[in-house]
Amino acid sequence: QQQVKQSPQSLIVQKGGISIINCAYENTAFDYFPWYQQFPGKGPALLIAIRPDVSEKKEGRFTISFNKSAKQFSLHIMDSQPGDSATYFCAASKGSSWGKLQFGAGTQVVVTP
Amino acid sequence: NAGVTQTPKFRILKIGQSMTLQCTQDMNHNYMYWYRQDPGMGLKLIYYSVGAGITDKGEVPNGYNVSRSTTEDFPLRLELAAPSQTSVYFCASRAQGAQETQYFGPGTRLLVL
Numbered sequence: 377q378q379q380v381k382q383s384p385q386s387l388i389v390q391k392g393g394i395s396i397i398n399c400a401y402e403n404t405a406f407d408y409f410p411w412y413q414q415f416p417g418k419g420p421a422l423l424i425a426i427r428p429d430v431s432e433k434k435e436g437r438f439t440i441s442f443n444k445s446a447k448q449f450s451l452h453i454m455d456s457q458p459g460d461s462a463t464y465f466c467a468a469s470k471g472s473s474w475g476k477l478q479f480g481a482g483t484q485v486v487v488t489p
Numbered sequence: 490n491a492g493v494t495q496t497p498k499f500r501i502l503k504i505g506q507s508m509t510l511q512c513t514q515d516m517n518h519n520y521m522y523w524y525r526q527d528p529g530m531g532l533k534l535i536y537y538s539v540g541a542g543i544t545d546k547g548e549v550p551n552g553y554n555v556s557r558s559t560t561e562d563f564p565l566r567l568e569l570a571a572p573s574q575t576s577v578y579f580c581a582s583r584a585q586g587a588q589e590t591q592y593f594g595p596g597t598r599l600l601v602l
Contacts, residue, residue, distance in 0.1 A: 419593030422592075425590075427588065465532065469588075474520060474545075475589065477591065479524075479533075
């Protein structure tokens, strides 16, 4: 059973547009929520992460929005670029779990020129 | 630093054969992980280790074994390969401490026929 549910499975956005990926979780013990970016043939790489004591974190064109009461968090990619075309995974972990990550199923993002 | 390295990059196995996937990290990380990635399923944790000599099962350990004799190396052993083990395997490492980043290797693509 997927502990972290991610949607949509895929999305296509025009260059300059906004990409939005959503994730939901059930386990209220989760206290760390990273997003990973994966290019074809490569391993995932950390993009941005948030803890539940803040509602938003921004790094460049990437923003995480976090809603603790709804147990949801989302990734917004502003001014999307063709180089952002990749698969994005949300994940969650709890401090007592030796860093073990529960991953969402992934979202394939395609940015058209 | 090379980071996390994995060998081989690609392998074809026949049903019933065995093999070892190699993983090495040069960041002196205590924590190491093995994941498998199947299309549309995200990454699933197979085994993890919190230090040399200490390993534990993850979410999908059946059909696999691991060992951790040194801080640097964390090999994954497949015994009696089955078609269900066709997947892409990623090794990751992380420093000890809360919410540290997991660094992933480039992956090993395994096909069992």
